[in-house]
Amino acid sequence: MQLPSLDSILPFEPGILSVALLLSCVAVFVYRWKPARYLPAQSSVRDTSISEKNKLKEREWGEWPPVTFSYPPVTPTSNPVNLKPIPYRPFRWGAYHVTMGIRDMPWDEWIETDYQMQSYYYIKKHRIATRGTNVVQILPDRPGVVKSASQGAIELVHELADYLSKRYPDAFTVSRNASGDISSVAIIPVNAKLDIPPALATQGSLKLRQVSIEEAEHAMKVSALLVQDDLALMVEGTDGRYYFQGGAICVPGFWRMRDKIGLPLEDIHIQGHVPQYETRLHNSMDRYFKRMPVEKPIIRNNYFFQVIPPEDIRHPLNAAAQSSAKPIIENDSTVDPEELAWSTTTNGSEETFNHGHPITPDVRPTVAAENLRLRTERQTLRRLPLSGAIVFGIRTYLFPVEELAKEPGIPARMASAMRSWPEDVRKYKGNGLYEKVMLEYLDKAAKEQLEVGGEELMKDTGKGYPF
Ligand code: HEM
Known part of the structure; x- marks a missing residue:
């Protein structure tokens, strides 16, 4: 049978049909479009307006008028399970200077994640289950002093879920509700789906909802599990100082959230005897904190060094924790054999830790090159536009010193950096514990490199700080 031609069954010309179709698509799009506070990543950036900026300048301390801001476009990158930890080597040749040492953060690089994401996830899950509010906590409002970090916690989990699903689409996916807000986030490599509380404001509005402490602590736990970083929320007080009002500090290694929560920045650093804080940093x-804009994260x-348990008593599941296999979570040493979360070998027990006192291990550890680790943090600071809270992300990396010693120029640079520490810095970094073994080992490795590679190798790796 011969089919009738298109022209014969249409009451108008086919060209008119295409135009009609196009117009109806445009009409549907216009009907469904709502002005978005957060524009999709592909659209142009909408920055805080001049009038909003003026409002911020005129604000009273402790009052933050929510501002319009959309996260700039994010470039997707590889599946983190195929990425190696970024090899930070942030120690320098020659004299040691205490400075803030900050640089701009590229928006693409807010959160770094890699194949160790699974082991960090299990360590954090175990810490949250066994330590509760010692590792995740949101403080309530303190009237007349400082507000709660509860709104910041909700804003943060939404920002993280959105960013991660764009940056690492193979590892994170989000589900959205009818209004387009994220309602849950899946972490594919660990096969977990986490629900998140409703957004802080409906799309297109700058009116923030009230948030309970329970909701905020739930949001904070989800944030903790999403990333390898520890997260602190700093809120401006009525005196203009920034208070540590909440966070998820699961893997700090050398300090405890319970000793610092609720304190202003200066007390956190002074009580921890941070070298030269009062003279050089305060x-x-x-x-910096008072003026920190939404548009300029840093x-x-x-770096520190950490002594970990010797290999023969380190838990045999170490290998599993470092691979994609799911470790059997029995106790701290099973899930975290290298003491990422708390360095018992260096500091003694977490429960009896004497905050503000020099490092005193319960038992003086046996120190050998194989149980020394470079512990280095990549810290990020970002002001959230709606709550005004400042998010402090602390991503910790542990690198075996034996591995570092094989890298061209590194043992010589590391030994030079250690020898340049002023006495207060030396004491703060617990040098007395590992100094002799470490320097002998590094000097030997540097000498071997010198014999093979010559003087040039000893000066620089050529990549520049912090590598
Ligand atoms: C630009 C911002 C900051 C700078 C320049 C800074 C500087 C420092 C320095 C120099 C140290 C000594 C260890 C090291 O070399 O890093 C330190 C330690 C520390 N900082 Fe900060 N810090 C900043 C932000 C923060 C924030 C927002 C928090 C919030 C919780 C914080 C909490 C701590 C803690 C808990 C320690 C360890 C103290 C101890 O050993 O008891 N820092 N900081």
């Missing part, structure tokens, strides 16, 4: 940090790196 004023510039104070100024990064800083630091």
Whole structure:
């Protein structure tokens, strides 16, 4: 049978049909479009307006008028299970200077994640289950002093879920509700789906909803499990100082959230005896936090050394924890054999830790090159536009010193950095515990490199700070 031609069954010309179709698509799009506070990543960036910026300048301390801001476009990258940890080597040749040491954070690089994401996830899950509010906590409002970090916690989990699903689409996917807000986030490599509380404001509105402490602590737990970082929320007080009002500090290694929560920045650092804080850091940090804009997140790196348990008593599931296999979670040493979360070998028991006192292990550890680790943090600071809370992300990396010693120029640079520490820095970094073994080992490795590679190799890796 011959089919009738299209022209013969249409009451109008086919060209008119195409135009009609196009017009109806445009009409549907216009009907469904709502002005979005957060524009999709592909659209142009909508920044805080001049009048909003003026409002911020005129605000009373402790009052933050929510501002319009959309996260700039995010470039997707590889599946983190195929990514190696970024090899930070943030120690320098020659004299040691205490400075803020900050640089701009590229928006693409807010959160770094890699193949160790699974082991960090299990360690954090175990810490949350066994330590409760010692590792995740949101403080309530303290009238006349500082507000709660509860709104910041909700805003943060939405920002993280959105960012991660765009940056690492193979590892994170989000589900959205009818109004387009994220309602849950899936972490594919660990086969977990986590529900998140409703957004802080409906799309297109700057009116923030009230948030309970329970909801905020739930949001904070989800944030903790999403990323390898620890997360602190800093809220401006009525005195203009920034208070540690909430966070998820699951893997700090050398300090405990319970000793610092609720304190302003200066007390956190003074009570921890951070070297030269009062002379070199206090004023510039104070100024920096008060003025920190939404549009300019920053990064800083630091480093320490950590002694971990010797190989023969380290838990045999170490290999599983470092691979994609799901470790059997029995106790701290099973899930975290290298003591990422709390360095018992260096600090003694977490429960009896003497905050503000020099490092004193319960038992003096046996130190050998194989149980020394470079512990280095990549810290990020970002002001959230709606709540005004400042998010402090602390991503910790542990690298075996034996591995570092094989890298061209690194053992010589590391030994030079250690020898340049002023006495207060040396004490703060617990050098007395590992100094002799470490320096002998590094000097030997540097000498071997010198014999093979010559003087040039000893000077620089050529990549520049912090590598
Ligand atoms: C620009 C911002 C900041 C700078 C320049 C800074 C600087 C420092 C420095 C120099 C240290 C010594 C260890 C190291 O070299 O990193 C330190 C330690 C520390 N900082 Fe900060 N910090 C900043 C932000 C924060 C924030 C927002 C928190 C919030 C919780 C914080 C909490 C701590 C803690 C808990 C320690 C360890 C103290 C201890 O050993 O008891 N820092 N900081």
